Amino acid sequence: MPRRRRPPRPGALADLAPLRILTQIALLQVLYYACAAVLILFTALVAGKELSLDLLLSWRSLRGDITVGWMLGLVWMLNSLICVVFLLLFIARSKLIPDFACTIHFLHLVVTSFYSHSIPTNLFWWALQIASASLMTFLGIWACQWRELKPINFGGGGGPNRAARANAVAAGAQEDEGIGFGRGRGRGRGRDGGGEYEMVGMKEGDANV
Template sequence: MPPRRRAPAGARSDLPPLKIIRKILLLQVVYYVCATVLILFTTVVYGAPFSLDLIFGWDSLRGDTTIGWMLGLVWMLNCFISVIFLLLFVSRSKLVPDFALTIHFLHLIATVLYTHSLPTNLLWWGLQFASAALMTFLGMWACQWRELKPIAFGGLGGGSSQAGPSSQPGTNEQDLGFGRGRGRERGLYSGGEYEMDAMKATGERAV
């Protein structure tokens, strides 16, 4: 049997699954960092105490309190900000739904581990579904816009760069009089032909 080839050093670290895991962890950390900054700013402005329950808890997200509605708006704003990071780190529209759903699934796991219970608040579940759907839609739209942008600009640039002197008005063959006897040059040189005929006729009469 032929000897097996050994994988080069560092080949395992370059596998796509490891890259995907790193991107998922990076997106999850950025997701929580942005949420923490927004919630901290909101609590300072509102005058409420800040705690991790506002981030990992589901009991504070209620529809009968002002802080509950403010938390809902903050999480939706965090969804818009996360679209920017999806565009930067993922940049492929086909992978956006997987990453967006993974972020919310990991947030569900973190919430269950922190509260030691499954969320029973309907507003919390509705917010998660709305945030996941909006993040997926906006992320796919942003990535598709980025994917199609070079094609659109390249087409316009290619048309303008390929346009040479022949595409400019007044520089083609017909305008310069190098045609085959059609168009403008016929009007330019037809007068000369008539003058020669008149001179020949005058010479014959003189003879």
């Protein structure tokens, strides 16, 4: 008799859908290069450097013995810091952050190698990629965990409104308790819980006795 397969976990197919993963990777990679292009363009204009696609895609521009190389290194680190926001918005799961961060830098290695027609041999480039991937991973995990552990408010009530409602409920309970002790014409329950009692008026003859 064939064994019955366990039904999939809710949301499992949506989380592991290949088309969705490829879409997220493509979107993050485009945003990664778009932000880097804007930062490099701004930095080159301010520094008075000549604009070239080599600043974005060539690994030969990232050298530790020239000022341009260090400037591009700082720009790429800033770009990784900005990409943490994109990871938080489009991924939002801490356990998936390392995979997407490493994928972004691996695709950058492939693009750089094809553009430069050789695998990067500059140690400064490799050190920068390791630092950038580490920064993106650790900050991305921290941001996603902070978002996952953030308390959820049900009912849409804020802190001051909730405190006001709690005080109103407590005041109403005390008022009901006071009314319970004095309700009726002399009839009620004792504060010690000893049972009900009734105040009966005394006649004149009983008073003389």
